[in-house]
Amino acid sequence: MQHQDPVRLLHHPSPGLRHEPGVAGVALHxxxxxxxxxxxxxxxxIVLLFGEDFKTAGSLSLLVSLPTMLVAFARYSRDGSFAVxxxxxxxxLVMAAGSVAGAVLGGLLLGVFPDLxxxxxxxxxxxxxxxxxxxxx
Numbered sequence: 293m294q295h296q297d298p299v300r301l302l303h304h305p306s307p308g309l310r311h312e313p314g315v316a317g318v319a320l321h322x323x324x325x326x327x328x329x330x331x332x333x334x335x336x337x338i339v340l341l342f343g344e345d346f347k348t349a350g351s352l353s354l355l356v357s358l359p360t361m362l363v364a365f366a367r368y369s370r371d372g373s374f375a376v377x378x379x380x381x382x383x384x385l386v387m388a389a390g391s392v393a394g395a396v397l398g399g400l401l402l403g404v405f406p407d408l409x410x411x412x413x414x415x416x417x418x419x420x421x422x423x424x425x426x427x428x429x
Contacts, residue, residue, distance in 0.1 A: 333418075334349075334353045334356070334357065335349045335350060335353050335414075336414055336415075336418055338352055338353065339407075339411065339414070340411070345407055346407060346410055347402060347403070
Protein backbone atom coordinates (compact mmCIF):
# COMPACT_ATOMS: atom_id res chain seq x y z
CA MET A 293 0.00 0.00 0.00
CA GLN A 294 1.22 3.48 -0.71
CA HIS A 295 1.01 6.32 1.78
CA GLN A 296 -2.36 8.02 1.52
CA ASP A 297 -3.65 11.39 2.59
CA PRO A 298 -4.25 11.14 6.38
CA VAL A 299 -7.55 13.01 6.13
CA ARG A 300 -8.88 10.64 3.45
CA LEU A 301 -11.27 9.06 5.94
CA LEU A 302 -12.81 12.43 6.62
CA HIS A 303 -13.39 13.17 2.94
CA HIS A 304 -13.85 9.69 1.54
CA PRO A 305 -15.57 9.75 -1.85
CA SER A 306 -17.77 6.77 -1.04
CA PRO A 307 -20.98 7.77 0.76
CA GLY A 308 -21.01 4.30 2.31
CA LEU A 309 -17.97 5.06 4.46
CA ARG A 310 -19.36 8.16 6.11
CA HIS A 311 -20.36 6.50 9.39
CA GLU A 312 -18.25 3.35 9.54
CA PRO A 313 -15.22 4.93 11.26
CA GLY A 314 -17.47 6.26 14.02
CA VAL A 315 -19.30 2.95 14.38
CA ALA A 316 -15.97 1.08 14.49
CA GLY A 317 -14.68 3.51 17.12
CA VAL A 318 -17.74 3.07 19.33
CA ALA A 319 -17.57 -0.73 18.99
CA LEU A 320 -13.85 -0.88 19.79
CA HIS A 321 -14.13 1.40 22.80
CA UNK A 322 -17.19 -0.50 24.07
CA UNK A 323 -15.22 -3.75 23.72
CA UNK A 324 -12.22 -2.12 25.42
CA UNK A 325 -14.32 -0.86 28.33
CA UNK A 326 -16.02 -4.20 28.96
CA UNK A 327 -13.13 -6.58 28.34
CA UNK A 328 -9.96 -4.54 28.56
CA UNK A 329 -9.03 -5.52 25.01
CA UNK A 330 -10.18 -3.03 22.37
CA UNK A 331 -7.19 -0.73 22.07
CA UNK A 332 -4.95 -3.30 20.45
CA UNK A 333 -7.60 -3.75 17.76
CA UNK A 334 -7.53 -0.09 16.72
CA UNK A 335 -4.59 -0.17 14.28
CA UNK A 336 -5.63 -3.49 12.68
CA UNK A 337 -9.15 -2.11 12.21
CA ILE A 338 -7.86 1.06 10.54
CA VAL A 339 -5.51 -0.95 8.29
CA LEU A 340 -7.73 -3.92 7.43
CA LEU A 341 -11.19 -2.37 7.45
CA PHE A 342 -10.42 1.07 6.03
CA GLY A 343 -7.34 0.25 3.94
CA GLU A 344 -5.01 2.83 5.47
CA ASP A 345 -1.26 2.29 5.63
CA PHE A 346 0.44 1.58 8.97
CA LYS A 347 1.90 5.07 9.38
CA THR A 348 -1.53 6.68 8.98
CA ALA A 349 -3.14 4.00 11.17
CA GLY A 350 -0.60 4.59 13.94
CA SER A 351 -1.15 8.35 13.82
CA LEU A 352 -4.94 7.98 13.83
CA SER A 353 -4.68 5.48 16.68
CA LEU A 354 -2.75 7.97 18.81
CA LEU A 355 -5.19 10.72 17.93
CA VAL A 356 -8.32 8.79 18.88
CA SER A 357 -6.75 7.09 21.91
CA LEU A 358 -5.69 10.29 23.64
CA PRO A 359 -9.20 11.39 24.74
CA THR A 360 -9.96 7.83 25.91
CA MET A 361 -6.76 7.70 27.96
CA LEU A 362 -7.44 11.11 29.52
CA VAL A 363 -10.95 10.07 30.58
CA ALA A 364 -9.66 6.76 31.94
CA PHE A 365 -6.84 8.52 33.80
CA ALA A 366 -9.32 10.88 35.44
CA ARG A 367 -11.68 8.05 36.36
CA TYR A 368 -8.96 5.76 37.73
CA SER A 369 -7.40 8.64 39.68
CA ARG A 370 -10.73 9.36 41.38
CA ASP A 371 -11.46 5.80 42.47
CA GLY A 372 -7.92 4.89 43.60
CA SER A 373 -7.34 2.25 40.92
CA PHE A 374 -3.74 3.38 40.46
CA ALA A 375 -2.85 2.03 43.92
CA VAL A 376 -2.26 -1.35 42.30
CA UNK A 377 0.66 0.16 40.35
CA UNK A 378 2.44 1.06 43.57
CA UNK A 379 1.86 -2.43 44.90
CA UNK A 380 3.45 -3.86 41.74
CA UNK A 381 6.13 -1.22 41.23
CA UNK A 382 8.81 -3.47 39.68
CA UNK A 383 6.38 -4.92 37.14
CA UNK A 384 5.01 -1.43 36.40
CA LEU A 385 8.51 0.00 35.78
CA VAL A 386 9.54 -2.93 33.54
CA MET A 387 6.33 -2.59 31.50
CA ALA A 388 6.79 1.18 31.19
CA ALA A 389 10.42 0.77 30.10
CA GLY A 390 9.41 -1.86 27.54
CA SER A 391 6.69 0.42 26.23
CA VAL A 392 9.08 3.34 25.80
CA ALA A 393 11.72 1.11 24.18
CA GLY A 394 9.10 -0.34 21.81
CA ALA A 395 7.87 3.11 20.84
CA VAL A 396 11.41 4.34 20.14
CA LEU A 397 12.33 1.21 18.18
CA GLY A 398 9.06 1.35 16.25
CA GLY A 399 9.71 4.97 15.37
CA LEU A 400 13.23 4.17 14.17
CA LEU A 401 12.00 1.26 12.05
CA LEU A 402 9.10 3.18 10.54
CA GLY A 403 9.11 2.62 6.80
CA VAL A 404 11.72 -0.17 6.93
CA PHE A 405 9.24 -3.00 6.45
CA PRO A 406 6.59 -2.88 3.71
CA ASP A 407 2.89 -3.36 4.49
CA LEU A 408 3.09 -6.66 2.59
CA UNK A 409 5.21 -7.96 5.49
CA UNK A 410 3.53 -6.06 8.32
CA UNK A 411 -0.08 -7.07 7.63
CA UNK A 412 0.51 -10.86 7.79
CA UNK A 413 2.73 -10.37 10.87
CA UNK A 414 -0.02 -8.35 12.51
CA UNK A 415 -2.57 -11.05 11.64
CA UNK A 416 -0.39 -13.71 13.30
CA UNK A 417 0.10 -11.58 16.42
CA UNK A 418 -3.65 -10.98 16.67
CA UNK A 419 -4.44 -14.68 16.24
CA UNK A 420 -1.94 -15.68 18.93
CA UNK A 421 -3.34 -12.98 21.24
CA UNK A 422 -6.90 -14.17 20.59
CA UNK A 423 -5.96 -17.77 21.35
CA UNK A 424 -4.22 -16.77 24.58
CA UNK A 425 -7.19 -14.62 25.59
CA UNK A 426 -9.62 -17.45 24.83
CA UNK A 427 -7.62 -19.86 27.03
CA UNK A 428 -7.32 -17.39 29.92
CA UNK A 429 -9.46 -18.19 32.95
